[in-house]
Amino acid sequence: MEIYKKSITELSDLLNKKTISSVEMTNYFLERIKTHDSKLNSFITINDKFALKRAAEADKKISNNEHHLLTGIPIAHKDLFSTKNILTTCGSKMLKNYKPPFDATVVKKLDDIGMVNIGKTNMDEFAMGSSNESSYFGVVKNPWNLDKVPGGSSGGSAAAVAACLSPVATGSDTGGSIRQPASFCGLTGLKPTYSSVSRYGMIAYASSLDQGGPIGKSAEDCAILYNEINGYDPNDSTSNHEQKIEKIKLNLTKENASKIRIGIPLEYFSKNLDQSISDEIFKSIDVFKKLGFKIKEISLPNHNFTIPAYYIIASAEASSNLSRYDGVKFGYRCKDPKNLEELYFKTRKEGFGKEVKKRVMIGAYALSSGYYDEYYIRALKIRRIIRDSFLAAFKDVDFIFAPTSPTTAFNIGEKTSNAVDMYLSDIYTTPVNLAGLPALSIPVGYSNNLPVGLQIIGNYFSESGILNIAHFYQKNTEWHLKVPKEFDNE
Amino acid sequence: MSDWESVIGLEIHVQLLTKSKIFSASSTSYGSNPNRQASYIDLGMPGTLPILNKSVIKKAVEFGLAINAKIAKQSIFARKNYFYPDLPKNYQISQLDHPIVEGGFVSISDKGNEKIINITRAHLEEDAGKSIHSNENNCTYIDLNRAGTPLLEIVSEPEISSAHEAVLYMKKIHKIVTFLKICDGNMQEGSFRCDANVSVRKKGENRLGTRTELKNINSFRFVEKAINYEIDRQIEILEEGKEIIQETRLYDENKNITKSMRTKEEANDYRYFPDPDLLPIDIDEEYIQDIKRTLPDMPDVKMKFYKDEYKLNDEQINIILSSFDIMQFLEKVISTTKIEPKKIVNYFISSLYIKINKENYDLNDKNIEPQEFCHIIEALESNKISKNNLKKIIDELFLKKDSVDKIIDNLSVKNGNDDKFIDDLIEEIIINNKKQVDDYKNGKTKILGFFVGQVLKKAKNYDPSLIKEKIIKALEDI
Amino acid sequence: MFDKNKVKDVAKLAMIELNDDDILFYSNEIEDFLKLVKESEKIDLENIKPLYHSPEMALKARTDEVDIDPKNDGINSAPEHDGRHFIVPKVID
Numbered sequence A: 001m002e003i004y005k006k007s008i009t010e011l012s013d014l015l016n017k018k019t020i021s022s023v024e025m026t027n028y029f030l031e032r033i034k035t036h037d038s039k040l041n042s043f044i045t046i047n048d049k050f051a052l053k054r055a056a057e058a059d060k061k062i063s064n065n066e067h068h069l070l071t072g073i074p075i076a077h078k079d080l081f082s083t084k085n086i087l088t089t090c091g092s093k094m095l096k097n098y099k100p101p102f103d104a105t106v107v108k109k110l111d112d113i114g115m116v117n118i119g120k121t122n123m124d125e126f127a128m129g130s131s132n133e134s135s136y137f138g139v140v141k142n143p144w145n146l147d148k149v150p151g152g153s154s155g156g157s158a159a160a161v162a163a164c165l166s167p168v169a170t171g172s173d174t175g176g177s178i179r180q181p182a183s184f185c186g187l188t189g190l191k192p193t194y195s196s197v198s199r200y201g202m203i204a205y206a207s208s209l210d211q212g213g214p215i216g217k218s219a220e221d222c223a224i225l226y227n228e229i230n231g232y233d234p235n236d237s238t239s240n241h242e243q244k245i246e247k248i249k250l251n252l253t254k255e256n257a258s259k260i261r262i263g264i265p266l267e268y269f270s271k272n273l274d275q276s277i278s279d280e281i282f283k284s285i286d287v288f289k290k291l292g293f294k295i296k297e298i299s300l301p302n303h304n305f306t307i308p309a310y311y312i313i314a315s316a317e318a319s320s321n322l323s324r325y326d327g328v329k330f331g332y333r334c335k336d337p338k339n340l341e342e343l344y345f346k347t348r349k350e351g352f353g354k355e356v357k358k359r360v361m362i363g364a365y366a367l368s369s370g371y372y373d374e375y376y377i378r379a380l381k382i383r384r385i386i387r388d389s390f391l392a393a394f395k396d397v398d399f400i401f402a403p404t405s406p407t408t409a410f411n412i413g414e415k416t417s418n419a420v421d422m423y424l425s426d427i428y429t430t431p432v433n434l435a436g437l438p439a440l441s442i443p444v445g446y447s448n449n450l451p452v453g454l455q456i457i458g459n460y461f462s463e464s465g466i467l468n469i470a471h472f473y474q475k476n477t478e479w480h481l482k483v484p485k486e487f488d489n490e
Numbered sequence B: 001m002s003d004w005e006s007v008i009g010l011e012i013h014v015q016l017l018t019k020s021k022i023f024s025a026s027s028t029s030y031g032s033n034p035n036r037q038a039s040y041i042d043l044g045m046p047g048t049l050p051i052l053n054k055s056v057i058k059k060a061v062e063f064g065l066a067i068n069a070k071i072a073k074q075s076i077f078a079r080k081n082y083f084y085p086d087l088p089k090n091y092q093i094s095q096l097d098h099p100i101v102e103g104g105f106v107s108i109s110d111k112g113n114e115k116i117i118n119i120t121r122a123h124l125e126e127d128a129g130k131s132i133h134s135n136e137n138n139c140t141y142i143d144l145n146r147a148g149t150p151l152l153e154i155v156s157e158p159e160i161s162s163a164h165e166a167v168l169y170m171k172k173i174h175k176i177v178t179f180l181k182i183c184d185g186n187m188q189e190g191s192f193r194c195d196a197n198v199s200v201r202k203k204g205e206n207r208l209g210t211r212t213e214l215k216n217i218n219s220f221r222f223v224e225k226a227i228n229y230e231i232d233r234q235i236e237i238l239e240e241g242k243e244i245i246q247e248t249r250l251y252d253e254n255k256n257i258t259k260s261m262r263t264k265e266e267a268n269d270y271r272y273f274p275d276p277d278l279l280p281i282d283i284d285e286e287y288i289q290d291i292k293r294t295l296p297d298m299p300d301v302k303m304k305f306y307k308d309e310y311k312l313n314d315e316q317i318n319i320i321l322s323s324f325d326i327m328q329f330l331e332k333v334i335s336t337t338k339i340e341p342k343k344i345v346n347y348f349i350s351s352l353y354i355k356i357n358k359e360n361y362d363l364n365d366k367n368i369e370p371q372e373f374c375h376i377i378e379a380l381e382s383n384k385i386s387k388n389n390l391k392k393i394i395d396e397l398f399l400k401k402d403s404v405d406k407i408i409d410n411l412s413v414k415n416g417n418d419d420k421f422i423d424d425l426i427e428e429i430i431i432n433n434k435k436q437v438d439d440y441k442n443g444k445t446k447i448l449g450f451f452v453g454q455v456l457k458k459a460k461n462y463d464p465s466l467i468k469e470k471i472i473k474a475l476e477d478i
Numbered sequence C: 001m002f003d004k005n006k007v008k009d010v011a012k013l014a015m016i017e018l019n020d021d022d023i024l025f026y027s028n029e030i031e032d033f034l035k036l037v038k039e040s041e042k043i044d045l046e047n048i049k050p051l052y053h054s055p056e057m058a059l060k061a062r063t064d065e066v067d068i069d070p071k072n073d074g075i076n077s078a079p080e081h082d083g084r085h086f087i088v089p090k091v092i093d
Helices: A008-016 A022-040 A048-063 A105-112 A155-162 A179-184 A219-229 A275-290 A303-324 A340-351 A354-367 A372-396 A419-424 A430-435 A463-475 B054-066 B163-179 B220-239 B285-294 B299-308 B314-320 B324-336 B341-350 B352-358 B370-381 B387-398 B404-411 B420-432 B434-441 B445-458 B464-476 C004-013 C020-042 C073-077
Strands: A043-046 A074-078 A116-121 A169-173 A188-191 A211-216 A261-265 A294-298 A399-403 A439-447 A450-458 B004-015 B078-081 B091-094 B105-110 B113-126 B130-134 B139-143 B150-156 B192-202 B212-217 B248-252 B257-260 C086-089
Touching: A008 A022, A008 A048, A008 A219, A022 A043, A022 A048, A022 A074, A022 A116, A022 A155, A043 A155, A048 A116, A074 A105, A074 A155, A105 A116, A105 A169, A105 A219, A116 A155, A155 A169, A155 A179, A155 A211, A169 A179, A169 A188, A179 A188, A179 A439, A179 A450, A188 A219, A188 A463, A211 A219, A219 A439, A219 A463, A261 A372, A275 A294, A275 A399, A275 A439, A275 A450, A275 A463, A294 A372, A303 A354, A303 A372, A303 A419, A303 A430, A303 B078, A303 C020, A340 C086, A354 A372, A354 C004, A354 C020, A372 A399, A372 A430, A372 C020, A399 A463, A419 C020, A439 A463, A450 A463, B004 B163, B004 B220, B054 B113, B054 B150, B054 B163, B054 B285, B091 B113, B105 B163, B113 B163, B163 B192, B163 B220, B163 B299, B192 B220, B212 B220, B220 B248, B220 B257, B299 B314, B314 B324, B314 B341, B324 B341, B324 B352, B324 B370, B341 B352, B341 B370, B341 B387, B352 B387, B370 B387, B370 B404, B387 B404, B420 B434, B420 B445, B420 B464, B434 B445, B434 B464, B445 B464, C004 C020
Parallel strands: A074 A116, A074 A169, A261 A294, A261 A399, B212 B248
Antiparallel strands: A043 A116, A169 A211, A188 A211, A188 A439, A399 A450, A439 A450, B004 B150, B004 B192, B078 B091, B105 B113, B113 B150, B130 B139, B139 C086, B192 B212, B248 B257
């Protein structure tokens, strides 16, 4: 039956028709995790008992016909989403034993409609990373090539979905952490407009940039999930309460397509971009042209200043957000501190990994007296310039296409000794976070047998348009249907 | 001593009287068991976010308007970063560059002399929890119940020149915030806390001397003592040619000295930046005007008005202004009836005020409405009822025995002057008590009481003094 | 120059203990990063205002109500507590 390849709609259909129960489906994926995850290390916690309990509840709902499209479908949550009484580690030693007493809003929303949480996925520690090599729980491997990184920080979620260990997963994106792993793993990943998905219960990295979103096998699956997780949350002051969001329907026609103008930013296709990636992207643009979309060149200047601006802003916010980890109220605590100072200094030295400590210190430095204007304020000014250049572009076009990453998945260990290099690989994703815009990454081809991703960026709250464009493309192509050979078996 | 002058600025932390905390829906009530009022947000648990309580904005704006300050059109919360166990997130959400209230002033009156003390700013922030140090167990216990309680920090300009003025200023602020009901003013419970910045300099010197910050002062009396001690201490040091160390000092009320706090933070770099979990507070003119409309005039303005227009004396004024409820009640009565305000207040003092003070009566219970009080005192003024019935009427009203009008009627004094009934009664009593009439005629004037008593037996609720007059007249005619 | 002393200062602000190897490591790492930042000095930001949030929105505050079902069991997550208080090594004031 190849259940592992099926879309959410197909899986839901099977449950509806009672061809298979949720308990059976959940067991099926749990078995796959057992069989395959040792190769990938994509899960930190596997929920078996809890998941089967939830699956049984889902089956009851289904038999009473009081269920939702997503009822009974398994899902994996990135380990920064608080799950009540279930280990939530954020990929860190600091929280290795932490069980939150409450659920994140995203988790609760999906739980309430009956999704089955099968496990918590591995991630870069505190979401700081682009390769999933900084996790306390070990490196995650890319299912397309086990010597390569899956991308980060949502590497675990991406690997799990790419290897079909879970039909869909949640991730978070602060500087590209959903889109880049989606791109490296041949998946579709959505970073929603900042404020559209509640951050309550999401362990914070950078408050003005973080957004939770879906990582799945298709735009359709992402749309289904996005419909359920977006919305105003009174528990999050920064969540959208002004713009009304309609449920997304995927119904783009060729006629509509011809009215849509897509911009290709010249500056993004410089010598820093792998030629083969550029080629794949332009091939996909040809497909879009054939499908009727209007393509034109645009300019997005200053994008090379986004990396320093992004890292300064994110590190500044993180340095403050991570101050709470001090061994007093939750999380790791060093052994036998002699006094308060030692409690703080040793707990944070031992509990945090290298990259986290580095960014916390950069952030503290950027906010410190004498450097605040030079670093923090300047970064925020660059942010405005980047945002304004997008808004200017959106006067001429409706959506923007860009590469997701300048390279395909790189080797494990390749960039760990060169942090700046690692940072620079976020060049296409970070501008979107700084501006707070929505963007989707979809697979559009291969280079050296590794997936290549295309980014579709839209104006605020244009997720419907973005997902419709992607879905239309996916109806006419097959990149998103491919499964890595190693995992392409029942 | 006389060639030195002191320069003092006060920072007053006022706990806002809201039901729930500033960023979470935990209760703010005092005295609960430790950590029973500390939610996930208060603890700063991973993934929790602050949600602003509307009421704190309203209260801050009320205060700003009361001191004639400028209300910020846009005000921003900032994080003040430092590590301490009673600060759960290891940052305090406060305000730096864009406080909600800027400028403003209060006037203090010292022996008839008015002085204006300007206020620099007032801003919102969250309170920290409490640490309890234990020597025996060599540890510190942390209670986060207080963490997240809303505070308004009011900063004065360094224009206060003596400890006495400092107390007057503090009392003024205390009066304003309690009058407006934005704070309960309870210093024992920590709802009203004061830090003082004190420095001295030679008279005529323009530059400010090095200042020290006095913390941990929780009564008016101690503020005065602490500041005076500190001024003397600083003068003594300077006169010896030494320098003042800029530091924080604690006041020891038992020894009446200030002592240096062990500097755990040198020059703390708080790395303030706007809190990214909160958006700017936008306040428009309409909102401010709405609040202005419902704001009562401040005590100062009222005092002058009561003195000049109502001709009330100081004691009477103090009583009216002793609480917002009393003021509201009496102003309503004054505006409803034509009786002189002086008389109204006196009636109030001899009846309801006693109930409020001795019997803990709360005007908000509405056992008596201003209208009803009007009826009663109008009846008193027109002699419809005798004045010594005032308390009785009010008591009966409280017991809900009857409506005001009915009670008044029952107790009302008939004006004996036009009453044939009384004249007939007096005549009857005189005829039936020949012996007593003779005694009176023979000089026993005290026997009058007997006649009055006899009349009152049959004619209840008549004014005894009027009856007495009638009897005297009737007896003269014999 | 992000030298050893700077690293020590910043580590103190961030309350992170560092040994000599750490200090050297972070000094190099952060120095490299700051070189990257230096390149953005080329851009003229004279008349640009900082942007703190995007998209920009109005703050939605809540009414002053106490939670009818308050959750006060967060203390159970503490590494050291006695059910009533969080416990830390004695603080000397």
